[in-house]
């Protein structure tokens with residue numbers, strides 16, 4: 001972490017928790033993180049629980065995020081949710097390009113780019129996910145893949161847009177698998193992403209953008225990962241479903 005960037009810890013609840021279960025989880029988290037000020041805390045419940053969770057987190061230190069957003073304002077897009085729909089529920093962040101969306105639902109960098117822009121146009125900060133698969137890492141393609149994803153997903157963003165955007169580096173082989181990237185290896189990719197931002201924007205912009213690490217972050221490994229100079233937070237899946245454990249990760253960022 002770097003003191004010029006406010007750490008951001010986000011919980012991706014994936015397709016877990018009914019609305020009633022989500023209320024119980026966020027209430028428990030609220031108690032655990034009472035008084036935590038120096039870390040931005042975000043929870044991303046399923047769409048069906050956003051309204052209920054929104055009511056619980058109003059005026060507190062937990063912000064609401066969505067797990068995706070469509071690029072159109074409205075229309076015949078069955079199963080999709082638009083940015084204005086999210087904004088009305090006080091959603092402040094939206095994950096875009098999560099590896100599960102890319103792998104299981106065929107999302108592409110071009111689509112991720114459109115989703116990110118729609119979020120930004122509605123004052124929702126995108127959390128843009130990038131990361132290589134195990135096969136790509138083993139073939140030595142990590143840098144090429146990450147470069148392509150970063151460039152494609154962020155194409156056409158202004159400097160101001162970039163400052164509102166968060167990047168999550170999530171190696172696919174470490175996401176939902178229990179395997180974590182060794183901190184030095186994660187740092188290497190984070191540094192590469194920052195260099196890409198310098199090239200695409202400029203040094204002052206790149207210095208301000210927050211880059212989260214994601215991939216089996218747990219209370220036991222959070223401190224070391226967050227201790228790396230270019231790791232500015234975490235996107236947490238499984239471990240965010242336990243209020244106490246997630247709070248421990250959040251406190252490791254203080």
Ligand code: PEP
Nearest residue numbers: 175176214215216237238
């Ligand atoms: C994620 O879903 O973004 C994630 C990183 O999952 P996990 O923490 O379970 O690996």
